[in-house]
Amino acid sequence: MIAAHLPALQIVVPLLAAPLCLLLRRGALAWGLALVVSWATLAMSAMLLSQVLQDGVISYALGDWAAPWGIEYRVDSVNAFVLLIVAAVGAVILPYARRSVAHEIPAEQHSAFYTAFLLCLTGLLGVAITGDAFNLFVFLEISSLSSYVLIALGRDRRALTAAFQYLVMGTIGATFIVIGIGLLYMVTGTLNMADLALRLPPLGPNRTVLVAFAFLTVGASLKLALFPLHIWLPNAYTYAPSAVTGFLAATATKVAVYILLRFFFTVFGFSFYIGALTLQNLLIPLAVLAVLVCSTVAIFQDNIKRMLAYSSLAQIGYMILGIGMATPTGLTAGIVHLFNHAMMKGGLFLALGCVALRVGSVRLESMQGLGRTMPWTMFAFVLGGLSLIGVPLTAGFISKWYLVQAALEQDSWMLAILVLVGSLLSIIYVWRVVEVAYLRPAPPGAAAVREAPLSMLIPTWVLIGASIYFGIDTSLTVGVARQAAIMLMGGTP
Amino acid sequence: MTPAAAILLSVFIPLAGAVLIAISGRWPNLREGVTIVTATLLFLAVASLVSTVFAGGRPQATLIEMLPGLPLFFEVEPLGMLFALVASGLWIANSVYSIGYMRGNNEANQTRFYVCFALALASTMGIAFAGNMMTLFVFYEALTLTTYPLVTHKGTPEAMRAGRTYLGILLGSSIGLQLLAILWTWQIAGTLDFTAGGILTGKVSGPMVGVLLLLYMYGIGKAALMPLHRWLPAAMVAPTPVSALLHAVAVVKAGVFTVMKVVVYIFGIDFLRDSGQNQWLLYIAAATLLIASLVALTKDNLKARLAYSTISQLAYVVLGAALATRWGVIGGSMQIAMHAMGKITLFFCAGAIYTATHKTEISEMTGLGRLMPFTFGAFLIGSLSIIGLPPLGGSWSKWYLMLGAAETGEILMIAVLMLSSLLNVAYLLPVVGRGFFLPAARPASVGAAAAPARGGIQEAPLFCVVPLCMTAFGCVLLFFFADSVFRLLEPIVQP
Numbered sequence: 001m002i003a004a005h006l007p008a009l010q011i012v013v014p015l016l017a018a019p020l021c022l023l024l025r026r027g028a029l030a031w032g033l034a035l036v037v038s039w040a041t042l043a044m045s046a047m048l049l050s051q052v053l054q055d056g057v058i059s060y061a062l063g064d065w066a067a068p069w070g071i072e073y074r075v076d077s078v079n080a081f082v083l084l085i086v087a088a089v090g091a092v093i094l095p096y097a098r099r100s101v102a103h104e105i106p107a108e109q110h111s112a113f114y115t116a117f118l119l120c121l122t123g124l125l126g127v128a129i130t131g132d133a134f135n136l137f138v139f140l141e142i143s144s145l146s147s148y149v150l151i152a153l154g155r156d157r158r159a160l161t162a163a164f165q166y167l168v169m170g171t172i173g174a175t176f177i178v179i180g181i182g183l184l185y186m187v188t189g190t191l192n193m194a195d196l197a198l199r200l201p202p203l204g205p206n207r208t209v210l211v212a213f214a215f216l217t218v219g220a221s222l223k224l225a226l227f228p229l230h231i232w233l234p235n236a237y238t239y240a241p242s243a244v245t246g247f248l249a250a251t252a253t254k255v256a257v258y259i260l261l262r263f264f265f266t267v268f269g270f271s272f273y274i275g276a277l278t279l280q281n282l283l284i285p286l287a288v289l290a291v292l293v294c295s296t297v298a299i300f301q302d303n304i305k306r307m308l309a310y311s312s313l314a315q316i317g318y319m320i321l322g323i324g325m326a327t328p329t330g331l332t333a334g335i336v337h338l339f340n341h342a343m344m345k346g347g348l349f350l351a352l353g354c355v356a357l358r359v360g361s362v363r364l365e366s367m368q369g370l371g372r373t374m375p376w377t378m379f380a381f382v383l384g385g386l387s388l389i390g391v392p393l394t395a396g397f398i399s400k401w402y403l404v405q406a407a408l409e410q411d412s413w414m415l416a417i418l419v420l421v422g423s424l425l426s427i428i429y430v431w432r433v434v435e436v437a438y439l440r441p442a443p444p445g446a447a448a449v450r451e452a453p454l455s456m457l458i459p460t461w462v463l464i465g466a467s468i469y470f471g472i473d474t475s476l477t478v479g480v481a482r483q484a485a486i487m488l489m490g491g492t493p
Numbered sequence: 494m495t496p497a498a499a500i501l502l503s504v505f506i507p508l509a510g511a512v513l514i515a516i517s518g519r520w521p522n523l524r525e526g527v528t529i530v531t532a533t534l535l536f537l538a539v540a541s542l543v544s545t546v547f548a549g550g551r552p553q554a555t556l557i558e559m560l561p562g563l564p565l566f567f568e569v570e571p572l573g574m575l576f577a578l579v580a581s582g583l584w585i586a587n588s589v590y591s592i593g594y595m596r597g598n599n600e601a602n603q604t605r606f607y608v609c610f611a612l613a614l615a616s617t618m619g620i621a622f623a624g625n626m627m628t629l630f631v632f633y634e635a636l637t638l639t640t641y642p643l644v645t646h647k648g649t650p651e652a653m654r655a656g657r658t659y660l661g662i663l664l665g666s667s668i669g670l671q672l673l674a675i676l677w678t679w680q681i682a683g684t685l686d687f688t689a690g691g692i693l694t695g696k697v698s699g700p701m702v703g704v705l706l707l708l709y710m711y712g713i714g715k716a717a718l719m720p721l722h723r724w725l726p727a728a729m730v731a732p733t734p735v736s737a738l739l740h741a742v743a744v745v746k747a748g749v750f751t752v753m754k755v756v757v758y759i760f761g762i763d764f765l766r767d768s769g770q771n772q773w774l775l776y777i778a779a780a781t782l783l784i785a786s787l788v789a790l791t792k793d794n795l796k797a798r799l800a801y802s803t804i805s806q807l808a809y810v811v812l813g814a815a816l817a818t819r820w821g822v823i824g825g826s827m828q829i830a831m832h833a834m835g836k837i838t839l840f841f842c843a844g845a846i847y848t849a850t851h852k853t854e855i856s857e858m859t860g861l862g863r864l865m866p867f868t869f870g871a872f873l874i875g876s877l878s879i880i881g882l883p884p885l886g887g888s889w890s891k892w893y894l895m896l897g898a899a900e901t902g903e904i905l906m907i908a909v910l911m912l913s914s915l916l917n918v919a920y921l922l923p924v925v926g927r928g929f930f931l932p933a934a935r936p937a938s939v940g941a942a943a944a945p946a947r948g949g950i951q952e953a954p955l956f957c958v959v960p961l962c963m964t965a966f967g968c969v970l971l972f973f974f975a976d977s978v979f980r981l982l983e984p985i986v987q988p
Contacts, residue, residue: 390668391638392631401560404673408680416673423668431660439645439653474560 003047007060007073010044010083011126013037018118027110031098034114038091041125045087049080053480059131067131068195074131078484081335082128082258085342089250089463090121093350096459097243100353104155104241113153117247119146124255133181133267134191136259137174140223143255144170147248151240159239162232169222169232176219177259183212184267196267209268216263224256226320227290230313237309242353245305249312250346250463254338257319261334264323265488283324288418290317295425299432302364304355307429308348311388314422315341318403321415325406331485332478333402339477340387340395340470347463348384351377354452354460367433369442373449376457378437380464385430387467390423394471398478494538496545496552500567500622502538503577506531507615511608518604525592528607532585535614539574539581546574547981553624563685565631568624570687571981572757572826576750577621579833580743584614586960587738590841593956594734597848606646606732610739612639617743620750626675626685626759629751630667633715636747637663643735644728655727662724663714671712674705678759687754689985691761702760703770709755710774715748716811717804719781726800733844736796741803741836746829749810753826756814757985766817766901774815779909782808786916793854795843798920799836805913806832806879812906813894819986821897826982827975828890831878834967835887838875839921841961842868845953855924862928864951867958869928871965876921878968881914886971889979 002009017037021030052058052075060073075083097117105113123143130136148170152163185191187208188199203209218229225233233253237245291314298310315337322334352362354377359366371378387394400419407415442449451457470477494502510531517523545552546569556565569577591610595603616639619632637660645656679685682692697705710718717725728740756765765771782805789801806828813825845868852858862869874885881891891910898906952958971978 386638389664391664392627392634398560400672401676404676405680408676416676420669420673424665427660427664427668431657435653435656438642439648439656441648472557472559475558478560 003051005060006044006048006051007058007075007129008062010041010048010129011073011122013044014041014118014122014125018115018122021111021115021118025111027102027107027114028098030111030114031094031101034118035094037118038087038094038121041121042084042087042091045080045083045125048075049084049480051075052077052080053483068190068192071135072131072192072194073129074194075129076484077480077487078261078335079128079258081339081480081484082255083125085254085339086121086124086128086251089247089342089346092346092459092462093243093247096246096350096353096456099453099456100243100357101241103357105153109153113150116146116149116153117244119143120150120247120252124251127255128258131193132191133184133193133196134178137178137181140177140259141174143252144174144223147244147252150244150248151236153244154239154241156239158235162235162239166232166236169229173219173222173229176215176222180212180214180216180219183208183215187212193262193267197269200267201269213268217260220256220260220263224253224260224320225313225316227286227293227313227317230290230294233313234306234309237312237349238303238306242349242356246346246349246353249308249349250342253312253316254342257316257323257334257338260320261323261488265331265490269490280324280326283320284415287317287321287324288415290314290320291418291422292425295422295429298429299425301429304362304364304367304433305349305352307433308345308352311426311429312341312345314426315345315388318399318419318422321419322403322406325410325415327406327409328482328485328489329402329409330406331488332481333399333406335481335484336402336474336477337399339481340399340467343395343463343470344384344387344467347460347467348381348388350456350460350463351381351384354456357456358449358452364432364436367437368440369437370449371438373442374451377452377460380457380460381437382434383464383468385426385434387464387471389426389430392471393468395467395477397471398474402478494541496542496550496569497554499538499541500552500554500569501556503535503581503618503622504567504615506535506538507611507618510535511611511615514607514611515604521596521603524604524607525588528588528591528611529585531611532581532588532614535618536581536585539577539618542569542574543578545569546571549984559627563625563627563679565628566624566686567619567622567628568687569622571983571985572750572753573621573623575826575830575978575981576746577618579830580614580617580621580738580746583738583742583833583837583964586963587734587837589956590737590844590960591734593954593958593960594732594844594848597954597957598732600646600732602646605642609639609642610735613643613739613743617747620747623687623754625687626678626755629754630671630675633671633747633751634664634667636744637667637715640735640739640744643739644731646731646735649730652730655730658727659724662721666712666714666721669712670708674708674712677705677708687758689758691757691759691764693760694764698768700770702765702768703773706760706765706770706774709759710752710777710811713748713751713755715744716752717745717748717781717807718777718811719784719804722781722785722804725804726797729796729800733796733840733847736800737837737840737844740800741840742833745803745807746833749807749814749825750829752811752814753822753829756817757822762817762819762822762986771815771817775812775903775906778808778812778815779906781805782812782909782913783916786913786920789920790916793856795846795853795855795858795924796840798855798924799839799843802839802879802917802920803832803836805917806836809890809894809910812910813897816894816897816901816903816906818897818900820893820900822986823979823982824890824893824895824897826985827893827978830978831886831890831968831971834964834971835875835878835885838871838961838964838968839879841957841964842872842875845957845961848957849951849953855927858924859927859931862925862930865928865953867952867962869925871961872928873925874965874968876917876925878971879921880917884972885968886975887968888972889975
């Protein structure tokens with residue numbers, strides 16, 4: 001009975017819990033509720049994924065209104081995977097958040113923080129689970145608006161301008177998406193994605209559909225921060241509270257990538273995508289530029305949070321590169337990297353959060369000697385960095401392996417080489433931190449620094465451990481990603 | 494113990510050792526005890542495989558299926574057997590030596606040192622027993638990363654710079670070139686298993702063979718083929734036991750061992766020779782061999798001279814592989830063992846001299862031979878082995894390499910090998926000559942009081958001297974027991 005309603009509960013539980021958090025007033029109570037809820041959502045998303053892998057696509061009519069008219073929640077292997085990523089990261093970050101938030105945000109705002117956090121979680125989960133295009137927009141706005149709030153809570157006053165910048169850019173992106181959806185509704189009269197997928201092909205070459213496609217692409221690219229639509233991201237990540245940065249880096253852009261995937265492959269269909277606009281020619285160059293330019297910029301950052309933000313932009317480039325190749329291997333690479341990057345970048349940002357807690361700054365020069373004083377935090381950072389580089393036995397290696405393989409399958413040697421060049425650039429920016437932390441003594445007169453508390457170290461290590469584990473045992477990640485890729489390419493998994 | 498268990502143990506013993514060393518870090522004697530016990534157990538585990546491999550067995554063990562069709566998988570074949578024996582055997586000697594050196598020089602962070610050492614050995618075992626290129630690559634990268642803290646051990650700005658060069662070249666070449674080559678191989682051959690006769694026959698042809706070979710050879714930065722050799726002299730900033738075991742044996746030999754594996758089991762020597770694409774490699778190897786020797790001549794710092802000598806000696810192995818003939822491969826593979834024994838002796842001596850006198854420059858070592866007769870005697874034996882004179886092990890590898898060159902009619906290569914031996918004489922023997930025959934420098938003024946009393950023996954600590962005598966003796970033994978090495982290696986080139 002309950003199991004049948006899992007898709008609805010996945011969204012309703014965090015959505016209802018959010019205002020409750022606000023009502024609880026006390027920060028600790030709100031945190032406790034958010035924690036329980038986040039773990040419940042994780043359990044639900046895990047159940048959903050196993051159900052999907054066993055029985056295939058789950059279709060759930062919300063309020064029993066049948067599909068093309070009512071809102072349909074539609075869970076297949078692609079979004080079940082995305083749901084799991086979002087829920088898992090949320091569940092890992094909440095235990096971490098308590099100490100970190102207590103340190104960075106005034107006590108009277110704690111309950112508001114957890115409210116916004118749960119709303120953001122709801123929105124992201126909603127975007128992933130829904131099968132209705134307009135509903136997707138609604139959830140996207142829920143997640144975006146709450147994330148503006150979360151970012152603005154940052155301690156640094158620049159967090160406000162960062163949040164404002166993101167607000168402007170994000171709203172433009174969301175508006176473009178809703179325009180695209182509106183245009184699609186205009187020509188087809190439906191908002192259900194599966195229905196859209198059926199009604200679009202018979203229309204043939206249609207200018208309105210093309211325009212819709214263009215609006216959706218640009219809108220989604222803005223939200224996922226594809227180069228050169230990325231300017232909002234470095235500031236937002238740098239000035240947001242540590243826990244928020246970790247959460248958003250691991251989930252928000254991933255969900256935006258999912259939107260792109262969903263519209264390109266399910267709604268417009270694989271053949272439309274290839275035939276009409278040769279988007280490959282647009283996406284791949286942008287992805288390559290993202291990898292090269294943003295990796296290079298990352299090398300010159302002295303604020304390590306900002307450095308990781310630029311690294312994220314480069315990693316998004318890898319995902320788009322895989323998707324842009326539009327082959328089963330390429331898509332597999334893109335989706336696997338979606339997961340792997342969530343683990344490693346989440347872990348890295350959490351490690352930085354530990355540094356922020358103990359040292360008070362995440363600038364490169366303030367990390368001198370931390371290899372000694374915060375050995376567990378810094379070792380987590382090193383492992384996450386190795387995963388970013390793509391050293392074997394880390395998750396990053398698996399992503400790179402499939403990405404290069406996808407490039408070689410198409411005989412595009414340049415792409416294969418560029419992916420590896422990106423890895424080499426990441427060696428440089430990761431090792432700048434390693435050298436400072438391990439090979440420079442702490443400056444004389446610096447305050448004594450202790451290791452971060454366990455409540456923050458354990459979540460950090462869970463994510464970092466996952467980014468190692470999924471580099472060794474890839475049956476879950478690669479298995480699901482491959483199945484999802486084949487499904488998106490129109491085959492039967 | 495089943496062979497499969499022995500293989501897995503060979504990787505896990507050093508790993509477990511690393512954990513125990515870290516735990517026992519507070520009690521130095523216990524910690525060093527753990528290191529030596531670990532090294533001994535490892536050697537026993539490795540040695541227990543020898544009879545199986547000699548009998549023609551190829552024991553296997555699978556760790557985990559990492560990617561579909563690409564498991565982490567071990568298979569012991571003669572070449573890996575030899576490499577593992579050399580590395581694990583010399584680790585025992587090196588562990589004893591490390592005690593003398595690290596304590597004699599009051600080095601800091603000794604626990605980290607021993608932990609990383611054990612981890613490096615675990616990686617080396619993984620490389621030696623790897624059953625496919627993927628497994629080898631995994632442990633190859635692990636070896637780079639676990640040795641980085643050893644190279645930067647001193648934590649000085651100089652060590653940091655050296656670490657950059659080290660990591661930059663090794664990680665850069667392996668990710669940038671080797672990984673590409675591996676993926677390409679996987680793409681065209683559909684397998685990465687090390688297979689007798691190679692896996693590329695008929696899959697790739699013409700100049701593309703040369704391109705793939707280039708990617709592999711320069712992707713294996715640890716083989717220190719010029720111009721990717723800079724990391725090796727840079728790594729000399731590390732404490733001498735690291736230079737001795739890792740940068741004369743484990744790391745560099747892992748490089749040339751990988752070269753051999755790729756040539757023999759990925760390309761296949763017949764395929765490579767018939768493609769004619771081995772020619773350029775031959776010339777690069779010959780050039781590296783000569784240029785490195787010439788550079789060695791100009792170095793006054795003993796460790797730097799030995800480093801360039803290593804680069805030159807590694808090129809012998811690559812040369813043997815590039816000849817792509819039976820004798821060439823046998824000679825090159827033998828060189829892995831022979832040079833290891835000789836060069837570790839020389840490094841041990843360099844470290845012993847440093848521990849006893851704090852001298853690093855050859856020009857300062859006049860007359861030291863009389864004070865340190867054992868050390869300099871061992872240095873002489875090691876040098877003669879490197880040069881390739883009987884009755885020392887090194888002569889056999891040179892012999893087979895020349896045979897290989899003669900077999901293919903590469904007269905030029907024979908000339909190169911001979912010239913190189915002369916160069917070896919020129920840069921190694923003066924060290925010994927200076928030590929024994931020149932009188933100790935006696936500056937008339939200030940230094941006189943500090944000059945040691947005549948006649949007395951002032952050797953390094955016993956922990957330093959005993960291992961270096963053992964390895965020097967090993968060089969002699971290898972000459973007389975080269976037959977068993979030969980018989981072990983023979984099957985890899987059997988058609």
